[in-house]
Amino acid sequence: MTIQFNDETFRDDYSYHNSAEAIRRFPFPFDKDDYMYAVNMEPHAGGREGSPFENRFDVDEHYVAEMRDREITLNEDPLRCQSLPHMELAGWDLLELIMECKAEDYPELFSLHRDGDRWHWINRPLGIDHKFTFLDPTTLPYGPMEYITRQAQGDFALLDQREGNLWMEAGMVTSQADWSLDFDIGMNFFEWHAPVPKAHEMGIFQRALKFLLAIQQGAPSRRLNWTMTVNPRLDTSPENYHKWGPEKRTLTPENVGEKQFLRVELQTFFRLPRSNGLAFPIRCYLISLQDLVTVPKWGRRLHRVIRDLPDELAEYKGFAVNRQLIIDYLAQFDDGKPTSPGI
Numbered sequence: 001m002t003i004q005f006n007d008e009t010f011r012d013d014y015s016y017h018n019s020a021e022a023i024r025r026f027p028f029p030f031d032k033d034d035y036m037y038a039v040n041m042e043p044h045a046g047g048r049e050g051s052p053f054e055n056r057f058d059v060d061e062h063y064v065a066e067m068r069d070r071e072i073t074l075n076e077d078p079l080r081c082q083s084l085p086h087m088e089l090a091g092w093d094l095l096e097l098i099m100e101c102k103a104e105d106y107p108e109l110f111s112l113h114r115d116g117d118r119w120h121w122i123n124r125p126l127g128i129d130h131k132f133t134f135l136d137p138t139t140l141p142y143g144p145m146e147y148i149t150r151q152a153q154g155d156f157a158l159l160d161q162r163e164g165n166l167w168m169e170a171g172m173v174t175s176q177a178d179w180s181l182d183f184d185i186g187m188n189f190f191e192w193h194a195p196v197p198k199a200h201e202m203g204i205f206q207r208a209l210k211f212l213l214a215i216q217q218g219a220p221s222r223r224l225n226w227t228m229t230v231n232p233r234l235d236t237s238p239e240n241y242h243k244w245g246p247e248k249r250t251l252t253p254e255n256v257g258e259k260q261f262l263r264v265e266l267q268t269f270f271r272l273p274r275s276n277g278l279a280f281p282i283r284c285y286l287i288s289l290q291d292l293v294t295v296p297k298w299g300r301r302l303h304r305v306i307r308d309l310p311d312e313l314a315e316y317k318g319f320a321v322n323r324q325l326i327i328d329y330l331a332q333f334d335d336g337k338p339t340s341p342g343i
């Protein structure tokens with residue numbers, strides 16, 4: 001498989017774009033015409049060929065541009081990457097997991113040669129050819145988590161498991177839907193989820209935590225989450241709200257199809273072998289409404305989901321201010337026909 005990497009930006013002139021193939025494989029998250037939080041977890045054990053679920057870490061046409069965007073964000077704000085000292089072993093676990101998976105799943109892009117603890121890593125799209133000693137941080141230019149997540153799309157949280165809970169104690173977070181690693185670091189599962197409406201009363205977080213604590217090595221899980229973002233911006237962080245928050249007010253009936261994006265997160269959960277920590281990669285996919293409606297069943301369904309969503313969720317997800325504009329735009333693509341269950 002050959003991937004043509006896009007030359008594109010996620011800020012300033014926002015030249016981000018999806019090819020016809022990227023639209024076709026977009027992880028549309030709704031399997032029915034309405035939406036409410038649920039413990040929507042399933043095994044992360046492959047998926048349809050060419051889909052974002054096929055490989056453990058999806059690499060697509062946005063890879064090189066996303067890594068460039070991460071570098072810009074880190075240069076402006078190094079606190080987007082943090083690891084408490086006891087999480088270094090989990091960082092090595094993550095480095096191993098990502099290198100092994102990428103080399104197996106994309107051999108034309110990545111190679112890993114191992115001779116005991118002497119490792120040789122080649123990342124062709126980013127032009128990296130590096131020999132280092134596994135578990136020896138002096139042989140890497142950054143800590144192990146930072147080194148590998150500068151080469152992997154999506155955000156990453158590393159969770160320590162103790163006292164029957166998960167603790168967010170390391171992460172690389174530059175493409176988040178309005179939450180902050182710097183604020184959340186050191187918190188446990190219930191603490192960092194405190195701002196989410198409705199889900200606590202529904203018992204969702206108790207059930208989800210129980211599920212996560214039991215995840216075994218070699219048997220990862222996944223779920224999808226979604227929100228809405230004006231402009232194809234990866235860095236919608238609280239730290240930079242002053243940059244992207246005002247852009248919400250630039251939507252008009254004329255530009256909503258082009259500037260309003262559905263933002264879908266493919267969240268995966270991997271047990272780590274040495275540290276017994278949990279890795280939580282969050283891969284972000286963006287699609288403009290005008291591209292999304294080229295698939296008629298998606299346009300029809302998204303209209304119904306957004307129209308009928310409880311107010312608290314639209315408020316929490318940050319698009320209440322533009323909700324009516326979005327509904328009016330999508331209504332043109334909803335012919336009122338019944339939809340079939342499933343995606």
Ligand code: HEM
Nearest residue numbers: 037038039040157179192193195196199204208226227280
């Ligand atoms: C939102 C982290 C697993 C459900 C969030 C937020 C964070 C987060 C940082 C944003 C909270 C805020 O507003 O500040 C994590 C981490 C996880 C994890 C690190 C893995 C250990 C799960 C699981 C579920 C879940 C397994 C299953 C139900 C949710 C929901 C939201 C949320 C429903 C609100 C999202 C929205 O409406 O856009 N999570 N989460 N999370 N999380 Fe998790």
